[in-house]
Amino acid sequence: MASIGGAPVVSYLRAYEPLDAFDDDDQLSILGQRSRKRSETEELDRQASMTRVLRSLSDPYPRKAADLFRVLLYPSADGIPTPYYCPNQLMVRSTLAAETLAETISGPLLEMLLPESAREAHRERLDADELVDSLAKLHTRSAIWGIPFGWFVLFHEDDQTELVEEDGRITTVRLAAPVHQCVERARSAVASLAIAAPELDLLEELTDLIEWLSAFQTGAILELDYGWVADLVYPDDSPMDVRHGIEALADGDMTGAAASYRRMAQRWIPVRQLARGS
Structure with missing residues (x-):
């Protein structure tokens, strides 16, 4: 690997x-x-x-x-x-x-x-x-060489954040938020996408995440652990970019949605290219 x-x-x-x-x-x-x-x-x-x-x-x-x-x-x-x-x-x-x-x-x-x-x-x-x-x-889902965009919907930039460093390198960044709050965010995004962009794969991904999270207590906490990929992308505005992209789609603002996607692509496509080259 x-x-x-x-x-x-x-x-x-x-x-x-x-x-x-x-x-x-x-x-x-x-x-x-x-x-x-x-x-x-x-x-x-x-x-x-x-x-x-x-x-x-x-x-x-x-x-x-x-x-x-x-x-x-x-x-x-x-x-x-x-x-x-x-x-x-x-x-x-x-x-x-x-x-x-x-x-x-x-x-x-x-x-x-x-x-x-x-x-x-x-x-x-x-x-x-x-x-x-x-x-x-x-209790755990994993992703190799990148983070699914749907995961970012569950978190906001002001959520609890832990930055872990070792020998001058970032070894991970961890975001945490209450599960009930993450589900609310996902449901809000699903409602917007179902009307504005029902063909997006993100809609199915979010529906699956909501179903998965329903197995846990409402008082549970969800954590996004970037792992080593954090050293390649952090500081990372992905949660905000995904949220703004969905809001732009809901408002019919295709220019704003495209701008959000470009920011995400500029950040994550190079990471996936490293995966193919390794």
Whole structure:
């Protein structure tokens, strides 16, 4: 997989929930991890990923282990930073990623990357009930070499923002906002697009996002984690550009909509060109 600084160029959309949203086993696991720094969790996840990739036996699937939980602090109504949690759900997400890969490639290349023996062993390790539960409530979505424009609809430029730097480089930027607010933004955009531009793929993307977010508590928090791509685009006005573009379409202002799209294209097309060149 293409990477920057040895890390995959992946962005994430994560839903975080309060402790009481999880079952007893998960709550015990969370309580054992909640004091760990976010940077330590990310490093544990990265190291585990590299270990799977570098195995002498071609088998990129994870082994059954206690799930990692990320912690996000977000202000409550009275301004007190409150912890919210997001399970990594690696076993299930690996299964979905492998299925997507198998739909795009086949033959010797698929066998080299995902040998049938590895796929069979992974199927045997999966817990059927856990798989069903996780698929019904998947907390994480990911995108490679770029961020879907629909994700930006969910956030505004004045949302909680965390800039993470290391050795003079931006390693990620994280935006966070309440899920109910993100859903309201998406629904507003859908209402505008359904009238002004019903042919846009963005309309279907937003409808899918609204359906996904409906699985979480109204008090949940949504996070957009840019990942390494942040170093290529930040500071980034994409949330504002997408919003202004949709507003322009709703007002029949094609010039304004085109200007918003050009700004987005100038920012993100070079990123996607890097993906093709890597």
